[in-house]
Amino acid sequence: MTNEVRQTAERVARDSYGRLVAFLAARTRDVAGAEDALAEAFASALKSWPVDGVPTNPDAWLLTVARRRQTDAIRRRQTRTTGEVHIQLMTEELEQAAANSDAIPDRRLALMFACAHPDIERGMRAPLILQTILGMTAVEIAAAFLIPPATMGQRLVRAKARIKDTGIAFAIPEREELPLRLDAVLEAIYAAYAKGWTEIGDSNADRLADEAIWLGRLVASLLPGEPEAKGLLALMLYTEARRAARRCEDGAYVPFDQQDIAIWDEQQIVAAEALLRQANKAGPTGRYQIEAAIQSAHVARRVSGRANWEAVVGLYDVLLSLTQSPVVALNRAVALAETQGLEAALASLAVIADDKRMADYQPYWAARANLAARAGRRDEAYEAMTLAVGLATDDAVRQYLIGQRWLLQDG
Amino acid sequence: MKFMLLIHSTEPAVIENTRADAGVMSPEYAAYNDALIKAGAMLAGDRLQPTTTAASVRVRDGKTEVLDGPYAETKEQFGGYYLIDVADIDTAVQWAARCPSAQFGTVEVRPIWNTRGD
Incomplete structure (x- = not known):
């Protein structure tokens, strides 16, 4: 059994799993019961598919195994309340679906x-x-x-x-x-x-x-008619395209502006751009399209050599009015530093400085430290960087922040 | 809610660290302390000396026995603790994940019985 076969089996099984849980639970609304019935079918699939090969009709295969369990369980539980007729109808529906899996509604x-x-x-x-x-x-x-x-x-x-x-x-x-x-x-x-x-x-x-x-x-x-669904997918693909560039070969953290453009995944970026264009054409612009557009303005660097900061600030303005989120305000401040300077950026943080949600939000303190350091306010920067170090959960990020704090102490 | 974060890690590594800078908190831990204080979660916290300095006490048949060292069957030793006050266990687990020792050791999160009714 090769790894490839196992992966195919797992992928097909995963696709079937959700489809069948949804199908089995739709009538009873008993998600846990549907999961129980399928868990057995799913386990035996993962055992036998890598050996015997993935069946031509995986859904039917799984449904056949899950079917009896499900109807037995319902029969045991519901005989008194629902009666045989209901169970009979249900069993027939399930049998039909197993016989012809094209008929299983998604x-x-x-x-x-x-x-x-x-x-x-x-x-x-x-x-x-x-x-x-x-x-x-x-x-x-x-x-x-x-x-x-x-x-x-x-x-x-x-x-x-x-x-x-x-x-x-x-x-x-x-x-x-x-x-x-x-x-x-x-x-x-x-x-x-x-x-x-x-x-x-x-x-x-x-x-x-x-x-x-x-x-x-x-x-x-x-x-397919919902632009925000496309917007969200585009947003995830833009960020995923940069995944490999976020760490050095030795695992150290690489900040966004120092990422190696050559290892960004061009294919995913192209796919994201296409999705975003379709979404924008289709209708009203929501937060996911705006966030995707911000990513698009950032990755413009791979063509023009420079992120489009004016566009980024403008997009964050729209996003801020939509969401009122302190995290958006924080990101906007970082972009603002590139267009209007550090003092303007730090001043814009005043509105969220007392927000309780920021007190243990590591990116807030790291960004604040970075802006203050570049503005020459070394003590403020050092204090903020210390909090950022203490709040980090990821060791690569923590080591990077410690390095940044060292520079503040040293230089 | 009050939680105890119990820090367990492999002792040789801890001892090595300690010899180099005995009594000095690592920059990671100093920052973690500051963050706990700033977020208003810190109640108490201490680092323990290595288990070579420990004594274990038990009373059997009315006689007190004092043994050198702890019961050191496990590789990971209890090396320190934090007592924190946060909203819920999810927040407590988040703080445990930020604890520098969580990178190589284990940080156990234990809710504390509220026996004083406050």
């Missing part, structure tokens, strides 16, 4: 909307989507989100119970409701990607970034 998007429902705790939406659509385990998700595994497991169980008990609909919302609800789905994917992006040294986090992009592609392909 309800993954509906499942994602259910997971991202406003009734689900905000911080649990991304983990829930990762588990139900991709089959990631609570332990893997917990590691990526820095939450104790037991806590993550309990919250996932609670969230699934909530879907079942409060009758959250498995449906793509109506036109007028769609933008708001789609936001929650995209936000969950964005949160997963951002996690994977910041914790670069960690293999769990690397995988999380891949999974987020995979989900982004899925949503963009299932909702």
Whole structure:
């Protein structure tokens, strides 16, 4: 058995997993029950596919294994309340689907909307989507989100119970409701990607970034008319294109303005540019398109030799009015330093200086230290850099910041 | 909520560090301390001397026994602690991940029983 076969098996199985959880849970709203039934099918697939080869119809294969378990479990639980007729109908539907997998409706998007429902705790939406659509385990998700595994497991169980008990609909919302609800789905994917992006040294986090992009592609392909879905995918591809350039060969951190353009992934940048153009043509511009456009202005450096800072500041102005986020204000200040100078940039930080969310936000202190150092305010820079060092979780980033602080002490 | 962060790491590495700069906090730890204080999370924290200086006490059959050293079966030794006050266990785990020793050792996060009712 070659590695390649195993990878193919895993990829196909992953695609089927989400599709089948969504299909099996759509009628019962019992996500946990659908997962239980599929877990067995999925495990035997990973055992036998690498040996016997991937079946021509993986969905049908998995559904056949999962089907009996699911109907048995429902029969045991629901006989008194629902009656045989209902179970009979359900069994027939499942059998039909297994016989002809082209007939399995793709309800993954509906499942994602259910997971991202406003009734689900905000911080649990991304983990829930990762588990139900991709089959990631609570332990893997917990590691990526820095939450104790037991806590993550309990919250996932609670969230699934909530879907079942409060009758959250498995449906793509109506036109007028769609933008708001789609936001929650995209936000969950964005949160997963951002996690994977910041914790670069960690293999769990690397995988999380891949999974987020995979989900982004899925949503963009299932909702081709939604520009923000394309915008988010473009944003993730722009940043992913620079992944390799973010660390030296020895693993040391490389700041953005010193990254080697030659190892940026041109193919991903081209794909991102195309997606962003399509998104801009299609309709109103939301935050993901703007963030993607900011990335586009940054990577302009590979053509013109210089990032387009005027465009970056202008885009951050729009983003700030949309989101009111202190993180946006912080990034805008860094760009402002390039167009209006360091004092203007530092002055613009005054509005977020007392924001509690910034007190333990490492990039805030690192950016503040950098601006203050360049403005010649050495004591202020040293103090801010010390806090940045203390707040770093990534060792490469920490070592880089210690080096920067050393320069402040020395020079 | 109060949490204890228990820092476990491999002792030889710790001893080597200690000989070079006994009593001086590494720049990583100094920065981590500052960040904890600035965020208002720090209650207490100390580094312990190596286990070669330790004594273990137990009472058996009414007799007190004092043994040299700790029960050093494990490779990783308890080397220090922080007592922090943060909103929830997620925040506590985030602080544990920032602890410099988390890069090579283990930082255990333990919620503290609230026995005084405050």
